[in-house]
Amino acid sequence: MSKELKVMETKQYDDEIDLYELIEILVRHKWNIVLTTILCTLLSLGGALYVRSKTPNYLMKSILIQQDSYGLKGVNKIDTNTILLQDKNVERILEIEPIKAEYLAKIPKEQQNIASERKFLQEIITISKNDKNPEEILIKTEILADENSTSDVINTYIDILREQDNLADVIRKEKALKSESLEKTRLEVENIQNEVLDIFKKDSDLRALKPEEKMNYIASKYPDLNLRKSEQEKYYNTYVNDLVKLDSLNDKVDIIKETTDIYFVKGQSKAKLILAVGIVMGLFLGIMVAFLKEFIDGYKRRYKK
The missing domain is CATH 3.30.70 (Alpha-Beta Plaits)
Structure with a gap:
């Protein structure tokens, strides 16, 4: 019974990975690892420099x-x-x-x-x-x-x-139109005022009225004239306000x-990432090469025996 246990323990130990042996293999093939890492690093460096040169x-x-x-x-x-x-x-x-x-x-x-x-x-x-x-x-x-x-x-x-x-052109054209309309309205207001003056001169009934009663008299006796006067004054004030508003837009042109x-x-490239990946891959491949070489060497030794 004890012999069987010893055999099983021996097989178990044979199946276990010896960490010291792995380290010994890596040390024995260190130059293969270094050279492989350097080669991959140089290749990745070339790729990184190329990518960097093409990055806008x-x-x-x-x-x-x-x-x-x-x-x-x-x-x-x-x-x-x-x-x-x-x-x-x-x-x-x-x-x-x-x-x-x-x-x-x-x-x-x-x-x-x-x-x-x-x-x-x-x-x-x-x-x-x-x-x-x-x-x-x-x-x-x-x-x-x-x-x-x-x-x-x-x-x-x-x-x-x-x-x-x-906007500046639209403001300039709009100001020109408003100014033209304002001038026409101003002339119309002047004509109406002249008509009112003529009424004051010709209508004798106005002489007996008080100043505040005279306009009410004209408004009631000459309603069309009074309506024209109100409309033109309204237009005049509107055009004046519009021009003031347009002038205020000059600082917003x-x-x-x-x-x-x-x-x-500077454009962001993947040069650093490519270089880092190249170094890691080089190290990984170097370790794989070391184990592969160790396996081949072991196989040759067993074959010679």
Whole structure:
């Protein structure tokens, strides 16, 4: 019975993994592990540097679009999402020579058309709104040729947005119309006043009335004239108030305000992650190579016996 237990214990010990033996194997093949780790690290470093070189950097600028029609008709709605949908805007941005050169170099000649130009610009220009403040717009542009030409792209985009803003023109036209109407009403009021003066001169019944009674007399005896007078005075006051209101909008004409200068943002690459994974994989493969080599060496020794 005891012999059987001893045999079972011996088999159990044989099946157990000897930690010291594993460490001895790793130490014996340490140079294989080191070389494998270095090789994988160098390969991952090359991959990381390549990925880093291909990771784009960006220029950004924030603007604030505070738009209101102020009850005026014909005020354009500034829409940042439709700029690149218009062919003339696409062509205008691509008038920037370095950007045009990048497009020509990237897109095959047989595919060069307005559609591919639009797609090219849509890929390098990103417009986003602040979730907390939808009026705040962030313009993000990938740096292609150089920072100066990329800055020109952002500035041109903002210029196109400003050209959509016609509030100043609408205010100017509205003021011209109100001023013309005011002048006509003023002349009409003067004519009515002259007619009242003629009545004062010709109507002898007015001479016996007190000053406060004279206007009531005219209103009752000449109702049409009094109605015209009331209407024209009402129009006159309305036009004056409208012009005052339009003048107060002068400080609100600049709808698009630049809240930041153009600033540089480095693109986030996965270079560090690639390098870290390469080192870990190199170490893992090195250990696997060490055990594989130990297995082959053991097999050769057993085969020779």
